[in-house]
Amino acid sequence: MRIFCASVATETNTFSPLKTDMTDFTESFYAAPGDHPDTPTLCSAVFPVCRRRSGEEGWTLIEGTATWAEPGGLVNRATWEHLRDEILQQLSAALPLDAVILGLHGAMVAQDYDDCEGDLLSQIREIVGPDVVIGATLDPHSHLTKRRLDAANILIAFKEFPHTDFVDCAEACVNLTLRAVRGEIRPHLSAFDCRMIEVMPTNHDPMRGFVDRIKAREGQDSVLSVSVIHGFMAADVPDVGAHLLVITDNQASVGSRLAEDLGMQLFGFRGRTKPQLLSAGEALDQAEANPKGPVVIADIWDNPGGGVPGDSTILTRLALERKMKSLAVGTIWDPMAVRLCMSAGEGIRMPLRFGGKTSATAGAPIDAEVEVVKLVRDAEQRFGDSRVPLGDAAAIRIGGIEAVLNTVRSQAFSPDLFSNLGIDPTARKILIVKSTNHFRGAFETIATDILYASIDGLYPNDPLTNGYTKLTRPVWPIVKNPHAERETA
Numbered sequence: 001m002r003i004f005c006a007s008v009a010t011e012t013n014t015f016s017p018l019k020t021d022m023t024d025f026t027e028s029f030y031a032a033p034g035d036h037p038d039t040p041t042l043c044s045a046v047f048p049v050c051r052r053r054s055g056e057e058g059w060t061l062i063e064g065t066a067t068w069a070e071p072g073g074l075v076n077r078a079t080w081e082h083l084r085d086e087i088l089q090q091l092s093a094a095l096p097l098d099a100v101i102l103g104l105h106g107a108m109v110a111q112d113y114d115d116c117e118g119d120l121l122s123q124i125r126e127i128v129g130p131d132v133v134i135g136a137t138l139d140p141h142s143h144l145t146k147r148r149l150d151a152a153n154i155l156i157a158f159k160e161f162p163h164t165d166f167v168d169c170a171e172a173c174v175n176l177t178l179r180a181v182r183g184e185i186r187p188h189l190s191a192f193d194c195r196m197i198e199v200m201p202t203n204h205d206p207m208r209g210f211v212d213r214i215k216a217r218e219g220q221d222s223v224l225s226v227s228v229i230h231g232f233m234a235a236d237v238p239d240v241g242a243h244l245l246v247i248t249d250n251q252a253s254v255g256s257r258l259a260e261d262l263g264m265q266l267f268g269f270r271g272r273t274k275p276q277l278l279s280a281g282e283a284l285d286q287a288e289a290n291p292k293g294p295v296v297i298a299d300i301w302d303n304p305g306g307g308v309p310g311d312s313t314i315l316t317r318l319a320l321e322r323k324m325k326s327l328a329v330g331t332i333w334d335p336m337a338v339r340l341c342m343s344a345g346e347g348i349r350m351p352l353r354f355g356g357k358t359s360a361t362a363g364a365p366i367d368a369e370v371e372v373v374k375l376v377r378d379a380e381q382r383f384g385d386s387r388v389p390l391g392d393a394a395a396i397r398i399g400g401i402e403a404v405l406n407t408v409r410s411q412a413f414s415p416d417l418f419s420n421l422g423i424d425p426t427a428r429k430i431l432i433v434k435s436t437n438h439f440r441g442a443f444e445t446i447a448t449d450i451l452y453a454s455i456d457g458l459y460p461n462d463p464l465t466n467g468y469t470k471l472t473r474p475v476w477p478i479v480k481n482p483h484a485e486r487e488t489a
Helices: 022-028 048-057 077-094 116-130 147-151 166-181 209-217 252-267 280-289 315-322 336-345 484-489
Strands: 003-009 029-031 058-067 099-104 133-138 154-157 187-193 223-229 243-249 295-299 327-331 349-356 366-383 386-398 401-406 428-431 448-455
Touching: 003 077, 003 166, 022 029, 022 077, 022 484, 029 099, 048 058, 048 099, 048 166, 058 147, 077 116, 099 116, 099 166, 116 133, 116 147, 133 147, 133 366, 154 187, 154 223, 154 243, 166 223, 187 252, 209 223, 209 252, 223 252, 223 448, 243 252, 252 280, 280 315, 315 327, 315 366, 315 428, 336 349, 336 366, 336 386, 336 401, 349 386, 349 401, 349 428
Parallel strands: 003 058, 003 099, 099 133, 133 154, 295 428, 295 448, 327 401, 327 428
Antiparallel strands: 029 058, 187 243, 223 243, 349 366, 366 386, 386 401
């Protein structure tokens, strides 16, 4: 048995002022064939899983490129075509094959390519022919397109948000792919369009219970896998929005009915899945009123994981105006400010302008006399077993407030983004992080409370005003009842 494995991934915010090119991939994560680390990464966990299974079972693994760029704006055409063609050339050289296993994100958009993953999958199908099994993992914040469904045999998305189960997803994808190659199953994909755009964290109900139920459904009555595609609202693409995806063992009618039933259950959760959202002032008020710390405040719309810069100063400026103490911010993306701090050295006090570089809507730059507390070359943080680069980073102090400045954009995943820069997060009353929900798994182990601050900036967080131009179907909340035709049929 011969199996080819590759990974190319990013999440594209088509409204972002940022652009994504090859530098973004090489700075975030790029592994040439054979160079993937033993530890998994979010979208390439299929590599270590394939290595282990091939070693245990004696089949041949041919590794291709694995690369990931921190979410950003539109990928330029040359970069996408280069990465796609690199993998296609590696694939062609690896023929003949029994299977192809891919680690994808599912929300990559490039200039002239609304569906990068569909482009890659369809070209792989053309090269390998109809009998080779193609399996791929997806981030749930992706887009499910007909082109992908037509090209792939197996598509499985992480079930959890935060994505604590990305290795489990890789295990499931590899397992089903191997079973299909051996003729033990005949996977059939069934999808249902929920026709809604919503944020759906799975750490609380109703999504917590829903995910637990779909997990229990797998393995019963020919059902091999159930995935919820949440969608990614910051993308102006035709298929934006939530979908339900079911894989059965050659039982199309079973899969279709289950996908529709679960999809309409999911639609019934609309408007009830988001956490309580606070204004900047309300979040700081509640955090200050808490007698114990640390209290974590998530600046959810300045999340680099959503493709925005992550250099908003609005919460930090308000904290400075209030002369707050024992507060740390992580991170503010500002390569220029980090460079100035690196040149000055640790322990130096200096005037510094930081943050607010990329947008008029995310706060003006902060000008302050700062102390350079700690400098780290090639800093990183953890996300489960993965290591996430922050690039060169600096911790600065202004009065009772500290901030981590970084050069490689990244959302907050773990408290070690502070501790690696000399800030003890457990000793601070308030921690401000730039993340929507991925921070929660690691931070809730130290937090006395977690608050979500909704501060308008660059992220398009309201489907009613996002200004989609490519939608061709009714979607809630833009349309109150997008399933109206089902009721009259």
